[in-house]
Amino acid sequence: MKIIGNILWWIFGGLEAAIGYFTGSFALFCTIIGIPIALQTFKLGLLCLWPFGSRVEQSDTPPGCISIPLNILWLIFGGLWACLVHLIFGMILCITIIGIPFGRQHFKMAGLVLAPFGKDVILKF
Numbered sequence: 001m002k003i004i005g006n007i008l009w010w011i012f013g014g015l016e017a018a019i020g021y022f023t024g025s026f027a028l029f030c031t032i033i034g035i036p037i038a039l040q041t042f043k044l045g046l047l048c049l050w051p052f053g054s055r056v057e058q059s060d061t062p063p064g065c066i067s068i069p070l071n072i073l074w075l076i077f078g079g080l081w082a083c084l085v086h087l088i089f090g091m092i093l094c095i096t097i098i099g100i101p102f103g104r105q106h107f108k109m110a111g112l113v114l115a116p117f118g119k120d121v122i123l124k125f
Contacts (some may be wrong), residue, residue: 002124005052005101014048014101021045040116046123047112051105053124056112060062060120067117079113085108 006014010017023040028034046069071079093099112119 002053006050009051009102009105010049014051018045018048021048023036036066036117040074043116043119043121044109044113047109047121050123051108052101054108055122056108057120059118059124070117071115073112074116079115082113083110086113119123121123 021041022045025038025045028038047056051078086106086109090103090110093103093106112121
C-alpha cells in the first residue's frame with residue numbers, strides 16, 4: 001500500500017513539491033551561510049518525495065544552542081507560510097474519505113516544516 005500511496009502522491013503534486021524543495025535546497029547550497037538551511041529543505045524534499053512509510057522523529061544528537069534560533073528564523077522567513085499551506089491542503093483533502101491518507105501526510109509535513117531543526121526523517125521503502 002505504501003508504494004501505491006507514494007505513486008499517487010507523486011502523480012497528484014508530490015513530485016512537483018519535492019522538486020521545489022530540492023531546487024530551493026540547491027539554491028541555498030550555493031551560499032555558505034545557507035548550507036544549514038539547505039540541509040533542512042533537502043530533508044523536507046525527501047519527506048515530500050516518500051511520505052507514505054516515512055516518519056519524523058526527534059534527533060538523537062543534542063540540539064545545541066543553534067537549533068532554537070534557526071527554528072525561529074525559519075519560522076519567520078517562510079516556515080509559517082509553508083506550514084499553513086500544508087495545513088490547508090491537509091484540511092481540504094480530509095473532506096473526502098479517499099483523501100484522508102493524503103491529508104494526514106500533509107499534516108505530518110506541516111509539523112516538520114514548522115520546526116525542522118532538531119528532527120530527523122526516517123524513510124522506509
